Amino acid sequence: MTDAATLPSRARRLDAEDPLARYRARFIGHDDPAVPAYLDGNSLGRPLAASVQRVQELMVEQWGGRLIRGWDEGWLELPAQLGDELGRTALGAAPGQCLIADSTTVLLYKLIHAALSARPGRHRVVIDRDNFPTDRYVLEGIAAERGLELDWLEVPYDGGADVELVRSVTGDQTALVVLSHVAYRSGHLADMRAITEAVHDTGALVLWDLCHSVGVVPVELDAWEVDLAVGCSYKYLNGGPGAPAWLYVRRGHQQLTQPIQGWLGSEDPFGMGQGYSPAAGIRRFASGTPPIIGMTAIADMVALIGEAGIGAIREKSTALTQFALEATDALLAPHGVVLASPRNPEQRGSHLTIDHPAFRKITARLWERGIIPDYRNPNGLRLGLSPLSTGFEEVYRGVSAIAEELAGD
Ligand SMILES: Cc1ncc(COP(=O)(O)O)c(C=O)c1O
Ligand SMILES: Nc1c(O)cccc1C(=O)C[C@H](N)C(=O)O
CATH class of the missing domain: 3.90.1150.10 (Aspartate Aminotransferase, domain 1)
Known part of the structure; x- marks a missing residue:
């Protein structure tokens, strides 16, 4: 004591x-x-403090000086470039699988739909009872929209999901399991590797929310064969209020498509043609114009994580x-x-x-x-x-x- x-x-x-x-x-x-x-x-x-200078430079030199030319001089590539850096320093993800975009809520919506379309014959989805409200609400909405059954994982008040609990609610009708790596309330850290393996044993996919772990808990998304992941950037990535979120889509799943078919996720955004055809690779999970000022500060924290x-x-x-x-x-x-x-x-x-x-x-x-x-x-x-x-x-x-x-x- x-x-x-x-x-x-x-x-x-x-x-x-x-x-x-x-x-x-x-x-x-x-x-x-x-x-x-x-x-x-x-x-x-x-x-x-480094971010104050970086944002100032962006505003004065790039935006103020280069104006619209900024899009051709790096802004359009920034979401994937910063995603790669984040993947390298904090996520155990090889390049080409992470992208900065939207909010966590919107990315959950996109990736849940994408995953469900990859398991068309299955009609059950799993989430834990104490997951963050946005995760539950988005999944409940999509389940209602697509006529799916929800299986609730009942987790202990001071704990969270574990392999046995996950095995008890998954089966050959499970299409997708949505879990938080660190639970927003209890702080419970789930065994991502073992749970991912257990979900894969049933043939389902797993989508991890890393909002409360990215930047503080090491993960190996590639080595652990994680299918899909999302997280925010305003907590331990110090991106600032409302800074955009990030997603990870394993390279082997990048034939999946997402439902918000915007021009910047299309094959040829500046072709501006008829009909949507998704870009090859991770860019197909983008939709609209990336918030350049909003994502600028993330770069400093990602660099600091690399340094420390x-x-x-x-x-x-x-x-x-x-x-x-x-x-x-x-x-x-x-x-x-x-x-x-x-x-x-x-x-x-x-x-x-x-x-x-x-x-x-x-x-x-x-x-x-x-x-x-x-x-x-x-x-x-x-x-x-x-x-x-x-x-x-x-x-x-x-x-x-x-x-x-x-x-x-
Ligand atoms: C686990 C988790 N998911 C999602 C969110 C929020 O999502 P959004 O960035 O869309 O507000 C939070 C916190 O805000 C969270 O703790
Ligand atoms: N995203 C937030 C916001 O826009 C306002 C206030 C708080 C937040 C949060 O990040 C809440 C947080 N995800 C939580 O775990 O409760």
Whole structure:
């Protein structure tokens, strides 16, 4: 059992020994006294100082100077180019399989339809009960539209999908399984490799949502034979509010087609001819004009992930969640706070959820103090720990402020 009195000195020592600590200074606001603890990088990551310069250059030199010529001078290629870089540094994906586009919601819509068309004789789809609402809503809508049956995976409150559960709801009528790699609420980290294999044993396809794992949990999409994946870029990829999402379509599935037949997914966009014919390769999953300003900041974080190394990032992420867990046990459990995330570090991503009936009420008070976790129904505070921008003392400040608010409640 951790002694509460030793937590501040342990936090200082962990920061002093942290090989990635020097990266914190690259983020805007990391030393802002008005925000003593930012624990919400799993919802909106901090901006990198490098991105301010990159966006300024884009606006002044490329947009302002080159004007419409910018499309021929790199903008049209940017979604696939940045996708390749992301694939190389964070996803274990060879070039030509990732693309930046749209929002996660829209990409889910496109890839669910694409996958279902690849399994025409099967009429069942699987999703877990506690998946993020957008994933559930999109799949429910498509199931209704296409006359498919939904099979719900009932996952434990403080856990998530595992191989046995997946096997129990899949069979020879299953067309597609849609799962999150890290669960948005519990933080449970699914065994992507084993589950993908189990789904393939039934002949179905699997679509993974990596919103809460991309950039913090190493994955090998190619080696694990993942069919399809999507993720956002505003959490641990620090792309900024509303930055576009990304998709992965395994090379062997790139004959699939998606339902939003826009000109930039067509074979010859500037031919502007009659009838839609999809582009060869990953570009067929694009639809309309890519948001160039919106995707610019992603490049800096992808470069930083390459510099720091995804393995080292995962190590720090695990150390941060472990420290947050020990601080929770020592400072918050005596107030009745309960952990709603896995205790085993190998089974969790980079956030912890803790539950207490007073959390809804005290979240507003915490935000006023610049202590920023987020609240999720029914009683949860999520402590999101972004490895390159969060420090151990910051975690301590956050958890001890929560204890103070609970004590004064
Ligand atoms: C697992 C998951 N999927 C999807 C989304 C959101 O999708 P969108 O980028 O379309 O808002 C989020 C968070 O916003 C999420 O946590
Ligand atoms: N995407 C968000 C937004 O537009 C506003 C507020 C929060 C978000 C989020 O990212 C929520 C997040 N995906 C979650 O896991 O709850």
